[in-house]
Amino acid sequence: MIDILLVILLIIGLIVFLIFLVIGLSLLYLHVVRLITKNKPYNHPKVRDSVRLFSKVIIKLSRVKYTFIGKEKLPKDNFLLFSNHQMYTDPFILLYDLYDKDLGGFAKDELNKIPVIRTWMKRRGILMLDRKNNRNGAETMIRAIKQARNGQPIFIFPEGTRSRNGELLDFKSGAFKLAMKSKKPIYPVVFKNFYKHCFFHLKRINCEVRILDPIPYDEYSNLSTIELSIIVRDKILKSLR
Template structure:
């Protein structure tokens, strides 16, 4: 219970004190947008790292050298927990927008921060609107901003067997040629969902796979790139078991 109280207090303070910070970032952005963007990224990453610390999360990171530092990428990750975003975003080396469900756009303050961080809101019920979101993501990658998407489309309770990947998610890479970085996260549900509303000290593994280069795939693999990437991440999840230990 004490962990939950600390996290709630921290979040309240962050959102309250974050309002003037947003104003300062807006002013900085008028003169130097890249500086404001990087400042926004680092501030949120700091907050996420504090939250993980307060939760007692031990994080083991595997394969971080596979993430290019000099070009935008498309992160493709499994999705089991709200903490998947906290864990993965805290390690992004550069500007990265996440594709989130459109309901989050209506959350005060949170949506402002998300927009500052180039996150996009996906309407899963409207195909036309969904395609517009994907096109925006493609444009952002072309302008040097990495994107992250959870192609299962929803949180999955099965830790090892992934839901089918939505092939449309991969248009972000297929239309830009950017590398796909597969991400396999293990144990994130044990931080919160497994014993909600309590928070539990947990050992989490964040595993980055080798870049998948769409333009170097054969025609058949490229046509079924979602299935291919899903298999890669499932293999990574199996490998993650060897890194787990009692925190």
């Protein structure tokens, strides 16, 4: 019995070691890229490659399996992604599968505490959002609007946080100022069944990411942010059912 427990502990220890090794090497790679790409634009090939690699590492470590549907609907640039949020890997999936779109977007302010990650995400056009600081939120939104107006595609999770049980939360209407001010087409994005995923799951969960048909600016230009948030939320909710 003791021998079996020892083997199990050794296996667990090896897995933990390998995970930290992969993360450590990834952070080292990001640090090197950070130095190489200093003063380079968000769509520089090295920045793009680093985004794809690091996002892939996060996805692989999470062990989540999914299908991605609707990529062909997206133009090269000048669009917005409004998505529901079910798992911490959601933004990394968008950054990985749509790496050639050079996405910018929003991330939790907690990532600001990790120097390499902070610099890398800033260089990519990922904005740190402090949800407890209204002034910070307003300034961050202004920067996002500027990036979108300059053509960079932006993703945002208007629920403001993850849904732990898969229920679609209310959308923050303020998130839709990004669309109103930048005047870009909106592509609703649906993450389905990701909330069911667990690292230790043995049974595969059928997770899916789906990009819905766009909402052009001329179809929402006369709406309020509240009205627009309801329309986008309803489209995502309908696809979740």
